[in-house]
Amino acid sequence: AGRGSGPRAGAQGAAAGGRGRALMLELHDLGVALDGRPVLRGLTLSVAAGERVVIAGPSGSGKSTLLRAIAGLSPVQSGEIRLDGRPVQALPPGQRDVAMMFQSYALFPHLSVLENLCFGLRARGMARRDAEDRARAAAHTLDLTPLLARRPRELSGGERQRVALTRALLREPKALLLDEPLSSLDTQLRVRARAEILKAHAGSRAAMLLVTHDQSEAMALADRLGVLHEGRLLQLAPPRTVYAEPANLFVARFLGQPA
Ligand code: ADP
Numbered sequence: 001a002g003r004g005s006g007p008r009a010g011a012q013g014a015a016a017g018g019r020g021r022a023l024m025l026e027l028h029d030l031g032v033a034l035d036g037r038p039v040l041r042g043l044t045l046s047v048a049a050g051e052r053v054v055i056a057g058p059s060g061s062g063k064s065t066l067l068r069a070i071a072g073l074s075p076v077q078s079g080e081i082r083l084d085g086r087p088v089q090a091l092p093p094g095q096r097d098v099a100m101m102f103q104s105y106a107l108f109p110h111l112s113v114l115e116n117l118c119f120g121l122r123a124r125g126m127a128r129r130d131a132e133d134r135a136r137a138a139a140h141t142l143d144l145t146p147l148l149a150r151r152p153r154e155l156s157g158g159e160r161q162r163v164a165l166t167r168a169l170l171r172e173p174k175a176l177l178l179d180e181p182l183s184s185l186d187t188q189l190r191v192r193a194r195a196e197i198l199k200a201h202a203g204s205r206a207a208m209l210l211v212t213h214d215q216s217e218a219m220a221l222a223d224r225l226g227v228l229h230e231g232r233l234l235q236l237a238p239p240r241t242v243y244a245e246p247a248n249l250f251v252a253r254f255l256g257q258p259a
C-alpha cells in the first residue's frame, strides 16, 4: 500500500484505477438496454490517466455497446459516465473528447496519410502548418514517415491500423476506445500490432479502454483486465490476478484454464 503514486501505478495493479493519478474515465452503475433488452447491467469501472484497461468477453457480451455508450452512440438508461471528472451524458458525441477506433479503421480513402492525420486537428481550427508539424512528429514515433504521401488503399492492414491509432491520439482525447482493434489483421501481424498499440499510447494521458474476445490479446495489453459476461463485469484486476484467482467458473473457463 502507499506505492500507487508512480507513473505506472496502474501496472502495479492499484485498485480502482491507479491511486495517485487522475481518473479520466469513470462509469458508475451503468445500465444500457437495446430494444427493451438489458445489454449492460450495473457496470462500474474507472480508468486512470494513461492506464490501459482491457475488457474481454465472448461475442454478444456487450463490449461494443459499452464503448458506444461512452462515446455517446448508445442510449444510457441508468448510471453515470464521467470524463476527467465531468459528467458527459448530456453532451453529444462530438463534444466528449473521446476517440474511438473500430475494426475497420475508417480512414478517409481520398486523403493521403498526412491529410488523414491532420484532419481532426484542422477541424478543431489548428493552422495547417502547425497541424502538419504535429502530425509529422507523431508519424515519426510510429515509423509512418515513409507512408505520409500514400492513400489508405496503398497501405497494408497493419499500416492502416497504425495510421488510425496515430490519428486518434493526435487529438489528445480523454479516452481512447478500441473495439477489437486487431481482429482484421492476420495472426502474424497481431503480435507486432500489440506492441504498436502500447507504443502509441505510452506517454498519452488518455484512458485507454480496449475490448476484445481474444484472451491472449487481453492479457498482453492490459494494466487491468475485466471480464464481461451478459452485460455484467465479473472481475476487474491485474491480468495475473484474474488468471491466478478467477472470480468464478465463467472467468476461469473464459481464460482457458482447466476449471
Ligand atoms: P459484443 O461487442 O460483445 O459482441 P454487442 O455490444 O455488440 O456485443 O452486443 C451485445 C448484445 O446487444 C447482443 O445480444 C446484441 O445482439 C445486442 N445488440 C447490439 N446492438 C443492438 C442494437 N442496435 N439493437 C438491439 N440489440 C443490439
Ligand code: MG
Pocket (backbone or CB within 6 Å): 063, 064, 065, 179
Ligand atoms: Mg463487438
